[in-house]
Amino acid sequence: MFPGLRAPQIEASISERLPDGSTGTPAPLQKETSIGRESCDLNFPEDVLLSPRHAALTIREGRLYLKDLGSTNGTYIRQRQDMELSPGDVFLLGQGLFRFTTQSLDETQNQASLQGTMMWNAAPKLQRGPLTAKLEQIKLTGEVVAEFRLDKPETTLGRSTGDLVFKDDRYMSGTHARIVAQPGRFILQDLHSRNGIYRRVRQETELQDHDEFFMGERIFRVEIKPLN
Secondary structure, three states: OOHHHOOOEEEEEEEEEOOOOOEOOOEEOOOEEEEEOOOOOEEOOOOOOOOOOOEEEEEEOOEEEEEEOOOOOOEEEEOOOOEEOOOOOEEEEOOEEEEEEEEEHHHHHOOOOOOOOOOOOOOOOOOOOOEEEEEEEEOOOOOEEEEEEOOOOEEEEEOOOOOEEOOOOOOOOOOOEEEEEEOOEEEEEEOOOOOOEEEEOOOOEEEOOOOEEEEOOEEEEEEEEEEO
C-alpha cells in the first residue's frame, strides 16, 4: 500500500481516577477492550452499578471509540466544549441526573385541529421552528422526580446561584452550567465547573487524548499517543 494512504497508528491506555485525585496504573488498550463487572478484558466485580459487560473501547483506523454495550446505568463522557442538546439526551451535573426533552411550538398549539389549513401553492421553505423545552431530573431508573421549564433565553444551574439552584448537591459548583436557547436548538455550556458535565453516550463516540468518561462508580482518563 502506498505509505500516504495508510491509516495512522496509535497507542492508547486508560487510567482510573482515584478518590484522592490521583490516577491508577494505566491499562493498555487492545484493538477492542471490554469493561464490566465480569467476563470482560477489564473487570471490576465489586462495582454493583456496572453491568456484566458494560462498555467497549475500540481502536480503528488510528482512532479510539467508546461504545456502551446496552448497560443498565449507562456510560458518560465529560463534555469539553459547548454542545447542542438533542431530545432524550441525559447528562450529569454534580450528583443530579437530567434528561432534556422538547416539543415544537406548533405541535403544542395545534395538536387538536386541522381547520383553517392553507394549501401549498409551491414547495414550502422548511426551517427550524420554535421549540418548547424542559429538563427532567431523573433517577438512574429513568423515573422523573422533578421537571423544569426552559422558557428563558438562558437558564443557569448551580448550587448557590442560578435559575435552578440545587443547594444540597455538594458536587455541583456554585454556578455550574447554562442552557442557551437559540432558534430551533438549545446549547449546553459548562461554566468552568469543578466536576464538569458528563453526557450519556447514545452511540459510538470518538475519544480524544485526555478525555474522561465514567461508568458505574469509576472515572477513567484516556491517553492517546501517535506511533511513528
